[in-house]
Every structure is written in C-alpha cells, then in structure tokens.
Amino acid sequence: MIEYTTTDDNPAHEDALGPDWELICGLEVHVELSTRTKLFCGCRNEFGNEPNTNVCPTCLGLPGSLPVVNETAVEYAMRLGLALGCTVQRGVFARKNYFYPDMPKDFQVSQYDKPTNQDGQLTLPDGVVIGIERAHIEEDTGKSTHIGDTGRIHGATSSLVDYNRAGVPLLEIVARPDVRTAEQAKWYVAELRSIVEALGVSDAKMEEGSMRVDANVSVRPVGSTELRTRCEIKNINSINSLGKAIIHEAKRHIDLYATGEAPVQETRHWDEAANRTRPGRRKEDADDYRYFPEPDLVPLVPTDAVIEQIRAGLPALPSARRASLATAAGVTPNEVALIVERDLDALASDAIAAGAAPDRVLIHAEQSMADGSGALTAEAFAALVRMETDGELSSTQTKDVLAELIASGGSPADIAAAKGYEAMDSSELEGLLDGLIADHPDEWSRFCGDDTGDAKKMAGFFTGQIMKATKGQADGKVVNQLLQARKG
Secondary structure, three states: OOOOOOOOOOOOOOOOOOOOEEEEEEEEEEEEOOOOEOOOOOOEOOOOOOOOOOOOOOOOOOOOOOOOOOHHHHHHHHHHHHHOOOEEOOEOEEEEEOOOOOOOOOEEEEEOOOOOEEEEEEEOOOOOEEEEEEEEEEEOOOEEEEEOOOOOOOOOOEEEEEHHHOOOEEEEEEEOOOEOOHHHHHHHHHHHHHHHHHHOOOOOOHHHOOEEEEEEEEEEEOOOOOOOOOEEEEEEOOHHHHHHHHHHHHHHHHHHHHOOOOOOOEEEEEEOOOOEEEEEEEOOOHHHHOOEEOOOOOOEOOOHHHHHHHHHOOOOOHHHHHHHHHHHHOOOHHHHHHHHHOOOHHHHHHHHHOOOOHHHHHHHHHHHOOOOOOOOOHHHHHHHHHHHHOOOOOHHHHHHHHHHHHHHOOOHHHHHHHOOOOOOOHHHHHHHHHHHHHHOHHHHHHHHOOOHHHHHHHHHHHHHHHHHHOOOOOOHHHHHHHHHHHHO
C-alpha cells in the first residue's frame, strides 16, 4: 500500500542537512476564501477575469469610500479556525502600512494583535504536531506583473498591476517554528489543503494563487536552542517546490556559517528554473509596518452560540476519516491517507463492513480508482473481493471486472460470467506445470536450489509462463501454492 509521502527528485529527508545542523522552519499559508464577493465591498471574487474589471471605489481606496465586512468571509474564517483547534475570540482589524504598488490604498486591512483565531494545532498523518500561532483575516493585494527577463521588479523595464485580487478575503495561517524537515513542511501544507477543501471554504488551488505558502527558514547546530536569523521564502506555489526551496535555503545558511558569515533577515523568492532562492527585500519587523486599529471597522465579536453553531456544522476532517478507516482495516492511518485523499474511504469502509478482505479492498482502492469509484457500489465491491479471495477470480480477472463495475455498475458475478471467467481446475494447472518443468529443467533446478533470490526469480518465471498459457485466467496464489508444494 502507498504511504502518505510527497517525495520527489530532490528529496528533503531528515538527513538532508547532515548530522550537525537542524532545520527550524515556520510556515505562513495564505488561503483565499471562496466567497462570492470581496472582503469589504460587493465586487466579484473571481479568478481569471479581465484585469481591473472587478474593482470599485472601496477596493481601490478612493476618498469617501467605506468598508463593510463580508459576513460569509468571517464565518469561513471561524470554520477553518475551529477545524484547526483554535480559540475563536474577539478580533480587531488594523491598518498595516507599507508602500507597495499592488495595494492601491498603500495599506492593507488585516488583524494584528487581536486575531479572530489563536492557538491551534495541526497533526500530520505520521503523528507530528505543528502548533498554529494564529489564523487571522485580511484582504489580499493586487497582482503585479513585471516585464523583463527576470520576472522580478529588479531588472524590469515596466510593471503592470491588476487590482481584481485587491480586497479578496484571505485567512493567513501562521504556524509556529515547529517544522524540522522539509518533508514535514510538505505534509503540513498537504494536510492543511485537504482540511480547507473538506470545509469548502476555498478551492485551495496553488497554481491559481488561492493558496500560497511563505516559508521562514533558519538553521542551528544540533542540540542548540538558539533561534538564528531567518529568511522568508515568499509565495511558493507548489508542494514539491516548497520542499526544494526549504532545503536549498537551509543549505545556503549552512554554507554561510561555514565561511564565517551569517544570513541577513530578508525575503527571498524561489526560482524554479534555477533551483535556487534569490534575494528580494530586507525583511521588516512588525513595528516597521506601523499597525494601528482600522477606524472604519468595528471589532468582530462572535457569540458563544454562533461559535457552537459553526462547530456543530463541521464535516468529518481528513484525520478523523483516516483514523476510522484505519481502525476498520486494521492498519495505520498513514497507510490509508491516499484513499481518504481520493474520497474513497466511505466506499472502502462499507465494503469491509460487508465482509470483504480489508487488504484487498485497500489495494484495489489505491491501484484501480485513481479517478474515483464511478458507478461502483460498496455491495458490488465487497462481492467482487469475496469472489477473488474465494478463488473464483484471479487477481487479473478481478481488476478487469472492477474496471467494468466502475464504468457501468452491475453485478460482478454477471460480468465475470459474460467474460467467461471461471476458476481453473487445479488438475489443469498441475498438467501445465508438469509440461513447464519438463521443458525447463534448468530453471526448475534453480527454483529448487538454495539461492533464495534465484528461487524467487524462477518462481516468477514459472508463474508468468502459466499466466501466459492461460491468458491470465489462472490464480497467481494457487500457482504459487502448487510451486511450493512441488518444491517440497
């Protein structure tokens, strides 16, 4: 079975930094909430429209315009906060002041010292717990396009700004610096994305920017408790890029320390083509933004009744679904993560409850249902698995029948009969095996020898020959049993 992992060609395992250094990483994930309109005005919240068409005086910051809070955005923010175990509390909006051309007001309305959601956690499929400091509501900025070879503002000949995204509601989830490997970072973002999708508060499409990740990276000697200078890698738009960016940046820090230098606190950008981070701007601290309370918005004060109503409406989250299926199948939650990710856990659980062998259910769900279960029902799935485990169908025949059940539904017994699939008599298999042994005495001798690896290879040879002779109708398990019996 496939375990929950996101390894790639540039793996970020625990030993990637060597035995002497430890990664310290905190993640900031920005999630665009999928409301119909923006956070403080009635402009459409839609991706892909013509530039600067979803704008109005409010989201352009024109004099005299006043914001009105989007109630659905606040509800979505609280829903996600509760799913992450946060305390939902009185929230206050603030103005975050800085000059940046993609924010027409030259300030961003966010939450600073009084966020709506505070103190939560997220548990990874392998049991590691990542603390969450806050999940605060803010408005998104516009989108800048820099014309030039680098795609960055440095070296650009000109820049274009699209304000359609300015004012779109965001929830920024700020994790504590609990991540110790790049793999954990990737798991964290994947798990958070699955929660967001389960709640229905965002489509979480990283390729469209509705979910973006910033990684704060530093390193320290193993055994140290010191927090050294960090650099923030901005707006990473894929999980695999996140892993590669973290490892590259951590190694860059180690190389600097090795030469007697030290990193400076700054933002950096991941260059996918060059597989490296590049400098952006020197990183400001919170006091450099000159936060002060937004005078045009009152505090958000959710009542206990509203909080409990939202909590009661939360769906089953991926962690609970993994635990439920794992218990039913007698495996670990990590082993069923892919099935839950594909929304096949209810089908698998029902098939197991109907008497199907759990191991075969999980294998078929992983190997044959990448695109979903289609017209397959739990009852038909369970009946098919029972036919396989009872020896009525070979594994190859089972996969063939399963494909038709997914495509069109029906009865597995009827489909098997229509295809002419019948369990082969063992005497027929015995006769085929006699002929193969006579025709391949050297291979049989190697199968019966003391070399375990060679014997395994020859077992595969004889099984393959029988499967070829029977056009896949033989049961591989029965063939193996016959081989082992003959071997003595």
